[in-house]
Amino acid sequence: DTAVSQTPKYLVTQMGNDKSIKCEQNLGHDTMYWYKQDSKKFLKIMFSYNNKELIINETVPNRFSPKSPDKAHLNLHINSLELGDSAVYFCASSQRLRSEQFFGPGTRLTVL
């Protein structure tokens, strides 16, 4: 059974388009995260939700909007995609903030 899953695995799109990435965890965790890993492999936190409440909101462009319909799901919607948005986006979950994080397989976003 997959613990943290993301869809799609690959996403290739044109500049200016809007796209969404979905994440689901079946671990019963309370906290979920979105990370961006750029071409230099720097892993940077973007957002974190705890029990569907946004608790970490890093300085990312407001074109990025997370949404947590329930504790098991955290989606990421990106408007007006730019070349610099190309990266691998990882979803992760943990029992609570600060505990061990389980990462999803990642979504490789390429903006042309």
Next chain:
Amino acid sequence: QQPVQSPQAVILREGEDAVINCSSSKALYSVHWYRQKHGEAPVFLMILLKGGEQKGHEKISASFNEKKQQSSLYLTASQLSYSGTYFCGTERRDDKIIFGKGTRLHILP
């Protein structure tokens, strides 16, 4: 404040030992260590919560010197499966985890 990891890259032969360091300029609540293999997601290794605490995972152990705001990851008798990029993540009280830039470890047979 992003922690600083050193070295940036290490090449070892199977069976050799390695140390990866992680330091912060800010007081820390905990240090997390993850390993990421090429094309895969990061995988949790361990969390260190107390000053001077040492933990182990297989032949991988780590220490955390709270006063010096430093942590070190020790890989003993390295195996081919240890290859990957190691990230430390530092956490201040009531704050998020910030990851370092990673240390690439390559094990040669």
